[in-house]
Amino acid sequence: MERHFDEELETLYKDILKMGVMAQEAIFKSIEALKNRDKHGAQEVINTDSKIDNLELLIDEKCIDLIARHQPMAKDLRFITTGMKINAELERIADLAVDISQRVLELVDKPILKPLIDIPKLSVIAQNMVHDAIDAFVKKDVDLAKKVVLSDSEADKLRDLVQDELINDYMAKDPSTAPRAVALLLIARHLERICDHTTNIAEDVIYMVQGKVIKHHLEKLD
């Protein structure tokens, strides 16, 4: 019985890892589609989302089932409920990659507005944050999780930079750029929201390991 439970926990672990990889891929592919003006690539991200949705439901069911059948005590219970939260965050991250892809579909038939520099940078930050947050979960690595939390302010700054440039240098100078500039501005915001969800994951990992609430209390990090 005990061994069986450990095996089921291990499977849960792997499922969440898989979910993380799928979410990361969705971000990567949506920004590749943006860079390459690739309608097909953007559509693929949108189509793949149902697989991620199904995996989310599967993981959620497994968690509740595990709790109901094994009635785990404190440490394991905390691991499983953290898994449920991470699972939900990853599903939302994938949803935001879909949002990005929808903006790409709006942009792809219109002339290029500007060379993309900061948005791909923001995308790399987002992907690294997702990678590190999941890694921190797997390794129960609090330091890595804290690093993820601190990266979020970098993402905030980059989003503000993109937004200010698009408003002041494009929309405000040439009104015909407005629809394209708004689409790019929203992509930057979608990416930054991915970073927010990833920060939630990192905070959940810290709480799982340390039982210390840093959620909503960033100042207590150090």
Place this chain on the structure above:
Amino acid sequence: MERHFDEELETLYKDILKMGVMAQEAIFKSIEALKNRDKHGAQEVINTDSKIDNLELLIDEKCIDLIARHQPMAKDLRFITTGMKINAELERIADLAVDISQRVLELVDKPILKPLIDIPKLSVIAQNMVHDAIDAFVKKDVDLAKKVVLSDSEADKLRDLVQDELINDYMAKDPSTAPRAVALLLIARHLERICDHTTNIAEDVIYMVQGKVIKHHLEKLD
């Protein structure tokens, strides 16, 4: 022991209700602040958010503690894990009211761009959806929860309407309106995202009562 557990469940119930009321109030006050160009009101929504964050943490702890101490079976366990999810959604809804309030602070010192019609409408839809979703949870009312899910498309349409108007009638005609138009556009998007989170709550309620997955499968609603 059994009676004690029921009492604790009842308290959990009331805490989630309270969280719902606080989230609704935050939406209402943020849009009132927008309508009345009320810097103080917007700041109040931002300041109150830490109370909502603390309540979220408290509810989350209570849920895990309830599971750990009482090891509830299927039905009660499902109720508690649903409570955890609803709790997280409500915290995010309150966060979005903070986002709206930040946009209000950006707008408040600038000239009025346009009379507000559709954004207050969208806000009423959002508040009603939150109210009905929590009511559906309290009463375990699947029909009401389904109504909430179906309202979301109305919110989507209204957001698109606001966005198209701001881009085509303001930004594209008069570039000097861009910063204000972007702020209003984001407010419409924040409100629509509140409706998305509320839809998640309604879907969770349906699943809790019926054990039927409609999440990600809207077509199966009827």
